[in-house]
Amino acid sequence: MAELSQGVGIVETALTQEPPFWETFEQISIDNWPVWVLGRAIEKAEGVDELKQYIRSRFWFTYRKNFSPIGGIGPTSDQGWGCMLRCAQMLLGETLLRRHIQRHFKWNIDDKSDVYERILAMFFDEKDALYSLHQIAQMGVCEGKAISEWFGPNTAAQVLKKLTIFDEWSNIAVHVALDNILVRDDAVTMATTYPPEDAVKLIMENGKVDKTLNKERNGSSSDWRPLLIMIPLRLGLTSINECYLSAIQGFFKIPQCVGIIGGRPNHALYFVGVSGSKLFYLDPHYCRPKTATTAKPFTEQKKTTTKEAPAAEARSDDDGFSKLEDLEPLPSQTSDFYTKMDDATYHCQMLLWMEYESIDPSLALAMFCETRENFDELCENLKKNVLPSSKPPMFELLDRRPSYWPPFEPYMGVNMKIELKEFDEIENRDDDFEVLEL
Template sequence: MNMDAMFDICYLSADGNTIEPDDIPKTKENVWVLGRKYSAIQDLERIRRDISSIIWCTYRKGFVPIGDEGLTSDKGWGCMLRCGQMVLGMALVRIHLSADWVWTPETRDPTYLKIVQRFEERKQAPYSIHQVALMGASEGKDVGQWFGPNTVAQVLRKLAVYDKWSSLVIHVALDNTVVKEDILQQCIVKHDQGDSSSASDNVLISDWMPLLLIVPLRLGLSEINPVYIDGLKMCFQCPQSIGVIGGKPNQALYLIGCVGDEVIYLDPHTTQRSGLVENKMTDEQKEMDCTYHCKYASRIPMLAMDPSVAVCFLCRTRSDFDQLCNTFEQNLMKESQPLFEICEKRPSHWGPSTNDIDLQYTSLFNDLEDVDRQFDDSDEEFEIL
């Protein structure tokens, strides 16, 4: 079987007939995916090519046991963790490859393989389900317990500190507020250049650490308030957008774009076997790599989304960050009900900016995430074994 056939085999119906996907509507409205504008009519194949280049993380089974209960699958509880992996995977692709990078079943780029390996079901992989689930315990979530968008953001923030190769800063905005001062302190790295005795040689050189900015939001109590829809669309349209961690009630989804009043998403609710891509030399490794890519996205109405979301942006450079802040101030802040606030300095009532204080603060969000979550039942119909 050739590699394209391996990739396409997932899109056959039970009786073996090819399914015509309903991923992108035939419309004259613009399609937005990860900050890029497309025509649904003229760019359909390009949209699908770019969507299939996203690293798709799904439930897996048969991995090394996790936690006291020795769980060997994350079916029914890991969908939000998988959405977090997808956001981080997208960030790493943009940082270490490019925004225009394209995956094919033949891809064996060593940098790409290094990124995928970071999400494999191995305990030592920096962002494996094992690492994410176990780090979740420090956020008060037992292994096998469902995460909310904020919890997965905080867990990724902690894990990224230990992965020097990834070379990014994850900043999770607190209390619906993006504080420029805090972000600049994290992202600007000063190097003392020049060891000679001449003072003029000791020049401070500033580098920018790429920023993954995650803003957890609650856009309503039990359902989304329509007043936030336009702001949400603006987030998908920012060039720095790398999607939204969200979903529909009781099902986490990676929301990658929008068309009209619908969101486009990748769904983690498919259970695939665990395995290693490694250097992609064997047929089994090539086949495993194809399981990290989904050819067709899906859609739901924005108003059908769960109101608990986290909007995500990647700023590879200081210029990207300044442009993003300008977009927020010129567009988002003009909304009658802005999604969040942006300010220059940390609000005085927050106290000093230390990681310990920030981590304590996250427990305030957890109360919002434990409402009406009976996960396993609602996932059952989405399983493909």
């Protein structure tokens, strides 16, 4: 009990108070070594401390409050509905770390590069940050999801596919494989097709067209765009089928693994590793105030005064609560714009795990292939090691589309200007969100 009390004092949880969460504060006992985390084997000789440090180095995006209203009149917090959106941010953040820095990135609070800061700034809770909660939520409207409506894994994958079109600096392609089938030719087509330069334009809030993203294509002479593959799956009816455990274990061993978004029903988690039947994860269900600085990297230090944010209410239906929760506003304060940002709240100090049998069967696997050679290696690994380890296999891997399928058309954006502005109106709907996505 003393350890539990100490754990409660360390962290204030927003909605996650079930016993499995609190048990993670006790000294964890790992019987199955090595532990596999995002394609890396952590050996027993390295110990739990190395495991904690490696998971701590991943981005941890959680609920925030007191950010500017989404769409101008929408919510000022995502507490109670944004957990899957935050998990999508974490998965994409890991992908961008691999894209721009290195695969086994290690975070050092006292030594952060400009590239790292630039990546993190893309996820700030600001209207003009490309991968902000604001942009993900508003892009979800295109997928039929109202603002503050809970996402499932497939919706999250589709939104990332659409948003990454704007990111010419990273220049990644996102392929979402549907119907439990990954078609090799389709993925190659996606990775070797470039969006036309006039497919999208970014109009910022001052009405000017932002052309910087269109000019920052990474200087590679290769025809291959780094490829993020996402495979939404349903591995059971009401609970995950035990037969897939060995396949999930094998998935975390492949070098291209960038994790799984899933969790429990309406309670999204980002799974990053496995040891036996234990899955390690990052949990977005912890609400903090919006980051005090709205600085972008590379800016000079200066002073500014932030205005008091309005109080907000958040639904928490997705965690089994029916009540509304009041979120207190932040007082007016003076804050610095930092060139070296304070990013401690974006890295988790806790080691969290849950048993495989507790996972919801609706989830999405994610793999990142920076080169064509990486992709070919992935396909061979899936074919020889991962897919044969469960019967039936988690999904099918085909070389080409069946003849009776329509031709594959890679998503390349739209021939229209996309305004990154506030919506004039927010669609208010009382429909129940989808608990499960097939």
